[in-house]
Amino acid sequence: MPNGSGGPSCQRALCRQRELRRISPSHPRTNFNGRRARIMAEVWTMIIEMRTYKIKPGKRSQFLDIFGSKSVPAHTEIGMKISGPFLSVEDPDTFFFMRGFPDIASREPMKAKFYEGELWKRELENILMPMIEKYEVVVVEVPEEQVHWSWAHDMHEERVRPGGVDIAALRALLDELAELGRQHDARETEHSRRMLNVTPETGQFLAMLVRATRAAQILEIGTSNGYSTIWLAWAARDTGGHVTTLERSPDKAAMARANLQRAGLADRVTVREGTALDTLARLDGPYDLIFLDADRPNYLAYLGRILPRLRPGGLLVADNVVSHAGELREFLHALQNDPGLDTVILPVGNGEALTYKKP
Ligand SMILES: C[S@@+](CC[C@H](N)C(=O)[O-])C[C@H]1O[C@@H](n2cnc3c(N)ncnc32)[C@H](O)[C@@H]1O
Structure with a gap:
């Protein structure tokens, strides 16, 4: 102060x-x-x-x-x-x-x-x-x-919702992680150790999609420290859903578990460690919503594993399609030329491809 x-x-x-x-x-x-x-x-x-x-x-x-x-x-x-x-x-x-x-x-x-x-x-x-x-x-x-002296730690703003998630604390945690991620990534020179979190706007966008479509089975590819996972899991709480999230780095998977615990959302999420292409092969689906935010050179390969696991009428969201449009050209071409899919590119965060799998 x-x-x-x-x-x-x-x-x-x-x-x-x-x-x-x-x-x-x-x-x-x-x-x-x-x-x-x-x-x-x-x-x-x-x-x-x-x-x-x-x-x-x-x-x-x-x-x-x-x-x-x-x-x-x-x-x-x-x-x-x-x-x-x-x-x-x-x-x-x-x-x-x-x-x-x-x-x-x-x-x-x-x-x-x-x-x-x-x-x-x-x-x-x-x-x-x-x-x-x-x-x-x-x-x-x-x-x-x-004067009566006391500080009421819990008397402000939105109350804890039934089910146990403290919304004010969750917002504070998301703000804290976004800031820590920014600071960490600015210092860290090794790419694989960066958090590379989605923007808060993208987190909000994902949560809106989950709530609006009542998505219950959600898959995320690329967990990092769980920032986007928290947004998804928070919304999944409201739809009675569950998030499965895939991460290659054991350190990041551990961070994600700890952050999900702090968020009070650990019971909504399964963190699967390992190379996503391998893990995907062992997952059945079908998923209502899939969020792709991992190693971009594999996006096209992911598509072959993702689409069969996305339910008809389900949504695929892929991050970084504007920030890395050149690198993802083939991937975007595949999405936009598949007659079974509808895709739009949205100027949200780093650019999101939103794909609808036609029933
Ligand atoms: C862009 S970050 C994900 C950020 C996260 N969605 C968020 O917003 O907080 C990409 C993550 O994918 C992980 N990753 C990269 N290649 C992978 C692979 N082949 N299999 C599984 N995870 C991978 C990286 O370790 C990294 O944590």
Whole structure:
């Protein structure tokens, strides 16, 4: 969270509420984790920042998940108190929380400890700041007993759906994997070790197809760490379906299993390790939807194994047909010239070929 009092919209002089009249200023006592607090009208007081945030559209839940799990414990450890989140009933992207300090003198040093610490500098600043559209801070001094301090980790946004999948957590996991995949692939020079995840838009597209066509038997060729698999499995939960996904690399298959576990979707997916052409030969089908996202030189060979396993009326989606159009020319030619198939090329993500197997 930004260090400061809210920028020009919240000048220090304006933000500070008029100090309450101190009845007994000469009687400092010890309170609030052993620190000195002033007495006003025989009541312990403390300094509270009322921090209102407007988060970029659709990101509030993710922001609060990260803030609740990482930032709140770090604040508490330093001795600050946190209460919230309080969600706006008028604006789905706005919330506020309260941050408490024993007195005005400890406010800046405590904040500095957090904002100059490893957690903020190395991790949270880069993730949370880009999600904030604007924020405002009002600083007040109030009787300590007036505030109930607690952070409700699970009171935001969409609830856990019957069946046990926490949608907010799932969205956060998908965002996290997309970001980690991007960062990892930018660093990794060896192609086979890259995650090469589909774009979030493609993930969403796949999930829409599964839900809209009520696809139940789903096959994926090319699992990687399970990013696209999670999108498919999430939708398969809603259709009562199951995903079989094929991956050659044991390391990636292990990552996918761990990520599916985190997503709460492991029971919806079978990860099959091995060379996909071999594994395919042992699968019966029929599948309602097949997603092809593996080694491109074999796409044409896959077609011979995929089509007999796709049910009439089923869909085949192939990734990268725009980004690697030259490499996939023969494959696309085969799809577009098969009288039993209808194929369109869609500008979604890296370019998806959507093929319908005519009944
Ligand atoms: C583009 S990535 C898949 C990305 C994944 N669909 C996602 O969006 O998260 C391709 C994956 O196919 C795997 N792969 C490549 N050749 C394969 C083969 N012959 N058999 C099985 N998997 C293979 C790679 O190890 C890699 O993880």
